[in-house]
Amino acid sequence: MAAPSSARLLKLALPLISEHGFTRVALSRSVLHLPTPHPEPLSDAAVSALFGHGNVARKTLFNAWLEGGIESMQGSTTSASVKEALHARLAYNEPVLEHLPEAFALLAAPESGLPPIDSVPALKHAARVADQACYISGDPSNRLNWYTKRAALMGIYSAAELHQLNSPKTAHSFLDTLLSTSATIDSSVEEVKLFSSYILRSWAGIVRSRDIL
Known part of the structure; x- marks a missing residue:
């Protein structure tokens, strides 16, 4: 099975923001909400590889959320x-x-x-x-x-x-x-x-x- 794209995981992370904030944790837990969920959250290294190191990943999530705001x-x-x-x-x-x-x-x-x-x-x-x-x-x-x-x-x-x-x-x-x-x-x-x-x-x-x- 192909690995989920970062864009797909970003979309899955958006509903998690209310509980986890604009954090790497929200991004890591996105894989738990796939149609076939992963058994555990993404590792920190995987979050960095997909979304960027440190606060770059958090900004990536925030920018995706802002884009959703335009659509809303x-x-x-x-x-x-x-x-x-x-x-x-x-x-x-x-x-x-x-x-x-x-x-x-x-x-x-x-x-x-x-x-x-x-x-x-x-x-x-x-x-x-x-x-x-x-x-x-x-x-x-x-x-x-x-x-x-x-x-x-x-x-x-x-x-x-x-x-x-x-x-x-x-x-x-x-x-x-x-x-x-x-x-x-x-x-x-x-x-x-x-x-x-x-x-x-x-x-x-x-x-x-x-x-x-």
């Missing part, structure tokens, strides 16, 4: 509004919420050296969510408005997600509040800059609060 925004319908898509993405976080601060800190920590905090993953994550929300809603924005609107949605979603880490029960209402001002934010570059600054400061705080670096 579509929901069960062929189209959705921007608001529905962003709420669906927040809901996707809920089963693993306790593990997200450490995972975000891990993603923002550089492989080595400087800078002490890598802002690129945070911005890429927010940009993908914003792009997907606009795509599935059939957003017609173009040219400058295209960039401004997506930048605004990046800020709105990221602010709601960061709020969710501290106050899960009010995250959806907080998102609604931010979206209710979107008409103003849409045309205000200064508001977009304010959101971006908030996002980066918040991610920096998450990294400093975790024993990642």
Whole structure:
């Protein structure tokens, strides 16, 4: 019988995150959920061979989970509004919420050296969510408005997600509040800059609060 692919094992590891976090343990136990389960979890050497050494494997798992989050925004319908898509993405976080601060800190920590905090993953994550929300809603924005609107949605979603880490029960209402001002934010570059600054400061705080670096 052919050995299972790393992609298949990553998919099997995703439901294990709620219990084991974004860890090598979750990856090692993925083989226990094959149609014909392995008798024991993968060895640490096997996890490294399939997914990378040390924290690289954990980042691989987190990135696979983030990809699943993009898919979750579509929901069960062929189209959705921007608001529905962003709420669906927040809901996707809920089963693993306790593990997200450490995972975000891990993603923002550089492989080595400087800078002490890598802002690129945070911005890429927010940009993908914003792009997907606009795509599935059939957003017609173009040219400058295209960039401004997506930048605004990046800020709105990221602010709601960061709020969710501290106050899960009010995250959806907080998102609604931010979206209710979107008409103003849409045309205000200064508001977009304010959101971006908030996002980066918040991610920096998450990294400093975790024993990642």
